[in-house]
Amino acid sequence: MKRKRKSPPEISAGSMADIAFLLLIFFLVATQISQDKGVRVILPEYYDGPAGAAADNNVLNIKINKSDELMVEGEASKLEDLGELIPAFVLNPKGRSDYPSSPHKAIISIQNDVNTSYDAYVYMYSVIQSSYTNMRRDLSKSKFGKDLSELDMKEAEEIKRMLPMKVSEAEPFES
Amino acid sequence: MLKRKKKDMPAVSTASLPDIIFMLLFFFMVVTVLKSHTVKVNFDLPEGVDLQKVVNKSQENHLYIGSLEDGTITIQLNDAFINIDQIRGAMIKIKNSYELGEKGQANLSLKVDKNIKMGIVSKVKLELRKADFRKITYVSVRAEEE
Numbered sequence: 001m002k003r004k005r006k007s008p009p010e011i012s013a014g015s016m017a018d019i020a021f022l023l024l025i026f027f028l029v030a031t032q033i034s035q036d037k038g039v040r041v042i043l044p045e046y047y048d049g050p051a052g053a054a055a056d057n058n059v060l061n062i063k064i065n066k067s068d069e070l071m072v073e074g075e076a077s078k079l080e081d082l083g084e085l086i087p088a089f090v091l092n093p094k095g096r097s098d099y100p101s102s103p104h105k106a107i108i109s110i111q112n113d114v115n116t117s118y119d120a121y122v123y124m125y126s127v128i129q130s131s132y133t134n135m136r137r138d139l140s141k142s143k144f145g146k147d148l149s150e151l152d153m154k155e156a157e158e159i160k161r162m163l164p165m166k167v168s169e170a171e172p173f174e175s
Numbered sequence: 176m177l178k179r180k181k182k183d184m185p186a187v188s189t190a191s192l193p194d195i196i197f198m199l200l201f202f203f204m205v206v207t208v209l210k211s212h213t214v215k216v217n218f219d220l221p222e223g224v225d226l227q228k229v230v231n232k233s234q235e236n237h238l239y240i241g242s243l244e245d246g247t248i249t250i251q252l253n254d255a256f257i258n259i260d261q262i263r264g265a266m267i268k269i270k271n272s273y274e275l276g277e278k279g280q281a282n283l284s285l286k287v288d289k290n291i292k293m294g295i296v297s298k299v300k301l302e303l304r305k306a307d308f309r310k311i312t313y314v315s316v317r318a319e320e321e
Binding site: 016017019020021023024027028035036037038039040041042043044045046112113114115116117118119121122123125126127129130133171172 | 204229290291297305
């Protein structure tokens, strides 16, 4: 008689926490908060007409062919060297007459083949962007004494105005 | 008095602990997005240097160019396959679906296989320019430094 009156034993909830923890850790590990990274580009406005010509000394012609080989200003060169060629052209430290007289006049003109691989194209574009970022970083150090990321809106605008990244893309050629 | 001291301390109840953990679990399940849409094309991302983050993920549209199982090169915009000549209309539609103030933030992530030839990418770029959808990101992975 005594036994029947006794209430049934409580189910231990102590291990519930462990089970929930296991699930939680599984989700923490399995979900990847992946942030996409890439080369951000603003395409030029669509314009159907004759292309405007820029003075030859202001334009750096970069061509990339179907075998992903690079030609800069008529000379064969390597993707790895592009990071040095661009600042040398844009900033023109030696004052060459066939290079732009002022950095904000510089235009990077790229032309690719229809058979150029996307890999080489993106790499080339990212190198152009990164060399501009480096130039801007140096300018910001010498002008404001601060790093690029610490500049306020007005100063950042100023840097961009002095070193605008002008990339023109010609119609791809077919070979 | 003596009797009291001998009595055991009551155990701290752990009954509410699972509830707390479950709450955390649900929080994570809701916050993390497992997959935004099913990607049906296969692609290997290209490499680049000095990459920027894709800022506003919710405003993001995706265009994939890659190959299917049988090797045919296919374009997928968000959730559906698309032809090159349909891109322009689709992009204008997407652009119009944004609120007026948000139009400038509309961004397109291009996830393209690195072995794709530029010919097709150039055609896509031309269509995007015609649709006046000009902010794009070439999604890539960081090149290994030597």
